[in-house]
Amino acid sequence: DAGITQSPRHKVTETGTPVTLRCHQTENHRYMYWYRQDPGHGLRLIHYSYGVKDTDKGEVSDGYSVSRSKTEDFLLTLESATSSQTSVYFCAISDSDSSGQYEQYFGPGTRLTVT
C-alpha cells in the first residue's frame, strides 16, 4: 500500500469552528489531492497540489482552503465549518511513471461530522 496517512481519522466539531485535516505521504509524490465523498455523489475533487506551495481548485472548493509547505504534507482547512461539510474526506497522491502517466493512490479517509 502507498504510504499515505490521514489525521484525524474521525472528528466531530461544531458549526462555525475551524477544522484542519492533514494528509501525510512517504512516497515523495509531486501531486496530492483532497476529495470528499457523500452518498449519491461519489467522490468530488476539492483542491489539489502539483508541488510545494502550488495548489489549484477542484470542483467543490468553496469553503475550503489548502496549504502545502512540504512535499509530504497537504493540509485541508475548513475556516468555519458548516453542516454541509459533514462528509468523508480522502487524500490521494500521484506522480508520473516512466511513460508519463499518472495513477492515484488513496488514503484511508477522515470522517468529519459538523453538528
Place this chain on the structure above:
Amino acid sequence: AQSVTQPDIHITVSEGASLELRCNYSYGATPYLFWYVQSPGQGLQLLLKYFSGDTLVQGIKGFEAEFKRSQSSFNLRKPSVHWSDAAEYFCAVGAFGGGADGLTFGKGTHLIIQP
C-alpha cells in the same frame, strides 16, 4: 468538462455468477479511465486502468474492463464473483496525463453478492 455515469446504483449477483458493471463517460479527447473498489469503511483501491493501446485491460482480483470509444463506455466484468467482491465500485475519468489534475468519479455502484 468530463463526466462519468454509472447507471446502476445497486446490483445483486449470485456467488459464482458473472458480473458486468456499466460505466459511460463524456470527454472530448482521449480519456484515461479507471475502476476503483471501496470496501466498507475503507479507502479506494485501483482495480485497473486504461490509458491507450489494447482496449481490453486486465486488473487485479480477476477483473477486466473493455474500452469502447464508439459507445463511450468502459464496463467492468468478472466471470465468476466471490462473496468478497461485495463492495462499492467507482468508475473515473482523468484528463491531463491520466488525471494529474484530478479525477472525475461516477456516483458508484453498490454490489451485493447473494449466497
